[in-house]
Amino acid sequence: MSASWKFGNLLVQEKAKLTGYLEFPMIEEKLPVFLVNGQTEGPVVLIMGGIHGCEYTSIDAAISLGKSLDPNQVKGKVVVLPIANPASFYARSIYVHPKDQKNLNRMFPGKKDGTAAEQLAYWINETVFKQVDYMIDLHGGDMIEALVPFTIYHVTEDHQLVEKSKNMASMFEIKYVIGSTGQVPGSTYGTVAEQGKVAIIAEAGQQGILSQPDSVLLQDGVLNILKSIGLLEGEVKNYDSHHLSVFDWYRAEIQGLWYPNVNIGDEVKTGDLLGEIRNEFGEAVQSYYSSTTGVVLFLVTSLAINPNDPLLAVGE
């Protein structure tokens, strides 16, 4: 049994796909969306890209998935939001919304009467997150970030949910899978997991470059997930994952020039020099040493650094 499907301001006919713009009552932003209303009732899955506007590979992966999904082959429903933060995308704004300089991936569940990013988070949570059963949020290295692909799931008190999320995060041909205990508040996947739903982030691509191989890596992983939950037919692939439980971020305390001493994918030990901030005369003014033994998952590649900017992260 299937029927037409109302999603926000849009109405999808039965067994059909619709492309359009999701509109919200109180803000200017309109989000491009693909809505796929499948052959039968079933789970509603959200595939999202562009929460960070310069993570181009993830945006391309979401658009390619939205274009290719065929309602005749889908059991259930799919929502694809490829550019969830259009103002950041067109402003080429690194990390933050151009209107309030706030990171959308720290703002959930948002504020109805807040600043631009807080309001956008509020409406995405109300209109989208609360209407879906699963969320796959695609990211990558930002304009000034190199990274090795990895996935993240949220560790909550709900052990069954954590197990399901961990399984879903392991469905990509991506080695590193991180169980995060939520030291970063306001994230997409943490907010959706707290609603009792399976939610993950997958990261591939970097530095403002659209990488087709990394886009395909993300797309194949998403399709594998859709098969694993019965939304698509086909064989489910299993991969060997390397599970990490600590995600250690290092941030700048001062302004200066960032000289990393490691590369992405490097194994580091406690006490290893990770990099240093130098002044404008080339003298080291602050050094960063690893507080754990693990692997460098992302690395900021901008020479210019401001206080509180991320520098790199080590997964353990």
Ligand SMILES: [Zn+2]
């Ligand atoms: Zn991101």
